[in-house]
Amino acid sequence: MIEIKNIEKYFGEHHVLKNMTHKFEQGKVNLIIGESGSGKTTLIKILVGLYENDTGSVLFDGTDMNQMKSKEKKSLRKEIGMLFQGGALYDYMTVEENIIFPLTMFTERSNIEKLERVNFCLKRVNLEGTNKLMPSELSGGMKKRVAIARAIVMQPKYLFCDEPNSGLDPKTSIVIDNLIKEITEEYNITTIVNTHDMNSVMQIGENVAFIHQGEIWWTGTKENLFKSDNKELNKFVFASELFKSLRKS
Amino acid sequence: MLKLLKHLGLYFIMMQKVLSIPEKWSAFKKQCLLELEKVGLNSLGIVVIISFFVGGVVSIQTAFNMTNPLLPKYLVGLASRDSLILEFSPTMISLILAGKVGSSIASEIGSMRVSEQIDALDIMGVNSASFLILPKIIAAIVFFPFLVIISMGIGMVGAWVGGLSANVTTADFLYGLKYEFNSFYITYAIVKTLFFAFIVSSVSSYFGYFTRGGSIEVGRSSTKAVVYSSIIILFFNFILTKLLLA
Numbered sequence: 001m002i003e004i005k006n007i008e009k010y011f012g013e014h015h016v017l018k019n020m021t022h023k024f025e026q027g028k029v030n031l032i033i034g035e036s037g038s039g040k041t042t043l044i045k046i047l048v049g050l051y052e053n054d055t056g057s058v059l060f061d062g063t064d065m066n067q068m069k070s071k072e073k074k075s076l077r078k079e080i081g082m083l084f085q086g087g088a089l090y091d092y093m094t095v096e097e098n099i100i101f102p103l104t105m106f107t108e109r110s111n112i113e114k115l116e117r118v119n120f121c122l123k124r125v126n127l128e129g130t131n132k133l134m135p136s137e138l139s140g141g142m143k144k145r146v147a148i149a150r151a152i153v154m155q156p157k158y159l160f161c162d163e164p165n166s167g168l169d170p171k172t173s174i175v176i177d178n179l180i181k182e183i184t185e186e187y188n189i190t191t192i193v194n195t196h197d198m199n200s201v202m203q204i205g206e207n208v209a210f211i212h213q214g215e216i217w218w219t220g221t222k223e224n225l226f227k228s229d230n231k232e233l234n235k236f237v238f239a240s241e242l243f244k245s246l247r248k249s
Numbered sequence: 250m251l252k253l254l255k256h257l258g259l260y261f262i263m264m265q266k267v268l269s270i271p272e273k274w275s276a277f278k279k280q281c282l283l284e285l286e287k288v289g290l291n292s293l294g295i296v297v298i299i300s301f302f303v304g305g306v307v308s309i310q311t312a313f314n315m316t317n318p319l320l321p322k323y324l325v326g327l328a329s330r331d332s333l334i335l336e337f338s339p340t341m342i343s344l345i346l347a348g349k350v351g352s353s354i355a356s357e358i359g360s361m362r363v364s365e366q367i368d369a370l371d372i373m374g375v376n377s378a379s380f381l382i383l384p385k386i387i388a389a390i391v392f393f394p395f396l397v398i399i400s401m402g403i404g405m406v407g408a409w410v411g412g413l414s415a416n417v418t419t420a421d422f423l424y425g426l427k428y429e430f431n432s433f434y435i436t437y438a439i440v441k442t443l444f445f446a447f448i449v450s451s452v453s454s455y456f457g458y459f460t461r462g463g464s465i466e467v468g469r470s471s472t473k474a475v476v477y478s479s480i481i482i483l484f485f486n487f488i489l490t491k492l493l494l495a
Contacts, residue, residue, distance in 0.1 A: 048372050077374030088365040092283075102373055105273050 001026045002047065002158060002190050006056035009042055009214075016042050018214045020056070027188045029181050029204045033195060034211035035236060040194045041162060043211070047192065048082055048160055049073065060158070078106055081151030083161040083180075087143035089135040089150070095122070096131035099150045106154065121149040125179060141172035148179055152187070159184065161193040165200055177203040198237060201225065210236065260455050266378035267386070267451075280384040288350050288385060288450070289392025293399070295349060296342055300333075300400040303341070304407025305414075307332050308422075312415035325417045326425020329408035331434070338400040339438040340486050343445035346393065347478040351453035354385055355474035358457025359467035367458070382454040386447060393446035394439050401438070437493050444489060445482050452478045 002024040009017040017039050024030040032040050045051040047058060049065060058065045060076060068076065089098050099118045103109055109117070122128055125145040135143060144164060151159060161180060165173040181204045184191040195201065201208060205222035212232045220228070225237060271277035311328045358381060361367050370377040405426065412422045453474035460470040 050368055050371060074374045077372060080372060082369065082372045084365045084369060086364055088369040090366055090369075091360075091364075104276055105373065105375055 001061060002192065003059040003062075004043075004047070004056065005059065007043070007046065007053045007058070008055040009039075009046060009051065009053055016214050017046070017053070020211075020214075020216050022209050022216055022219060024190055024192050025207050026190045027185065028191070028206040029184050030190070030192045030207045030209070031195060031201055031205045032192065032209050032211060033201060033205075033236070035196060038211045039214040040196075040211055044160055044162055044192065044194045048080055049077070078102075078154055079157040081154065081156035081159045083144065083147050083151050083159070083164055085163040085166050087135070087140075087147040089143060089146055091135055093135075094131065095127070095133050095135070095138070095146050098135070098146060099153050102150065102154050117153060118149075121153050122146075124152070124183070125149045140167050141169075141175065144168065144172075144176050145179065148176075148183070152183060155187065157189055159189050159191040161191065161195075163194055163196070165195065165197050170199065173197065173199060174203060180204060196236075212236075256455075259459060260451075263378055263382075263455055263458060264451065266376060267382045267454075269376060269379050271379060271383065272375060277380075277384065280380065281387055284384040284388035285392060287353070288388040289396065292346060292349055292392075292396060295345065296396045296400050297403050299345060300338070300342070300404040301407035301410075303337055304329060304333060304404030304409075305411030306407075307337070307404075308408035308411035308417070309415050312412065312417055322417050322421040323425035323428060325412050325415070326408070326422040327428050328425075329412070330405065330426050330430075333401055333404040333408065334434045334438055338397045338404060339441040339445065340482065342397055342400045343393065343442060343449065343482055344479050346396070347445075347449045347453075347482060348475050350389065351449045351474045351478045352471045354450060354453040355457040355460075356467055356471040358382070358454055359460035359470040360464075362458065362460045363463055363467060378458065382451070382458065385454060386450040389446040389450035390443060393449075394442050397438060397442045401435075440493065441486065441489050444485055448481050448485065449478045452481060 003022070004024075005021050007017050007020040008015075020043065032043060034040050042051060046053045052066070057067075063072075065073070065076065089095075090101065093101065096115075096118055099121055100114050103114045103117060107114075118131070119128070122130065125148050127142060127145050127149065130138070130142070130146070135146070138146065159180070164176050164180060168176065177200050180191060180193065183189070193200070193204070201222055205225070208218075208220060208222060208225060209216050210218040210230070210233050218228060218230045218233045225233070228234065308325050308329045311325045312322075315322075315324060358367075361381070367377045367381070370380060409419065409422050413419070456470040456474040456477070460466050
């Protein structure tokens with residue numbers, strides 16, 4: 001489980017995150033939703049340790065990340081998998097090299113063992129046989145799936161996904177969403193997904209937090225989302241014609 | 250002034266991260282070999298072509314300016330040798346490499362930054378600065394001196410060909426090449442090259458590593474890498490020449 005307590009973040013004069021407190025549950029897909037510029041990416045970057053929060057604490061299973069020694073932080077990082085918006089695959093490496101990279105850097109496994117694990121992960125994301133392809137030869141959806149394979153290769157306890165469906169067609173988005181949900185349940189990991197895609201929310205949202213102007217305005221499940229009378233949340237949720245018509249019906 | 254101090258501070262913070270013990274030696278060695286090919290071998294062609302033609306032009310211009318019949322013809326070889334060893338090969342080739350290698354380093358690292366590949370390394374717990382930049386610096390320091398020595402040799406071949414076209418005989422040219430040769434000039438050129446290799450690779454890496462934004466910023470970083478590397482090379486050229494030759 002990951003817990004944030006009274007998180008604040010400033011960029012110069014700009015107050016980006018304001019007194020955020022929330023719990024991200026284990027074995028569930030936790031969604032952070034909100035419009036662009038609301039502070040979602042900043043929050044996720046704080047959670048993975050790319051940014052430091054100015055005040056408050058980030059607790060990984062009860063341990064404050066900011067209080068950890070560098071060795072503890074390093075071992076925590078090995079338990080974190082991250083799926084970036086664009087995939088962030090290493091351009092000069094093949095699919096296999098991309099996935100094998102964390103194993104090479106942090107384990108003493110033999111080449112055969114590493115390859116077995118890579119093939120297992122590729123099979124898990126339905127991309128068997130793509131080992132020798134370069135990222136430039138992959139479609140957007142395939143890149144995302146390779147990135148998921150790389151994120152899970154070290155068997156992480158925590159999975160972070162930043163806008164996993166950006167730039168994907170609705171059909172591929174569903175494939176990615178389902179994969180994230182399945183992996184979360186299969187390995188009982190804490191997954192945090194950053195999105196503004198309402199289809200994703202309906203597909204995989206279990207524990208949802210709505211961020212507006214750097215503050216958590218609403219938390220709950222996707223079922224409660226439509227019943228809420230929170231004005232800002234309703235503006236966000238029912239922004240599209242599709243959801244407006246759903247509301248009417 | 251404050252901006253300059255900020256850049257200097259960030260540069261040294263980055264270098265502190267760069268100069269740390271690699272996490273995995275096998276992966277580090279692999280990176281170094283990759284960089285030796287990218288930074289060194291791939292620059293061989295341009296160094297050979299430029300050195301040959303500049304050597305030729307230096308000897309033709311020297312011959313053209315020696316209108317006084319009292320001046321011996323072998324001076325063409327001597328002047329070409331000294332200009333190539335003392336200045337052209339170490340400094341001009343380093344400036345050319347700042348353009349070729351420096352821009353490539355900055356754009357490569359900059360692209361990795363804007364496409365979040367560097368963030369991916371950091372999240373995994375890999376020291377991204379050391380993993381990406383140290384092999385480039387090592388490759389440049391190892392390979393630039395070879396390129397400069399090759400440039401000296403090819404430049405002199407070019408100078409000989411240029412000399413022949415300006416009626417300087419091979420015997421005169423070779424006599425000039427050997428005339429009062431001071432081997433310290435080679436040491437001086439290599440010492441300068443080592444400094445320049447470090448400047449080109451580390452300054453270009455700095456501009457790439459701190460790129461923010463998108464493809465336009467990657468282009469800007471690449472341009473800045475070339476401009477600042479060249480200026481710093483010229484500055485250190487002056488200081489090192491003063492220290493080593495004066």
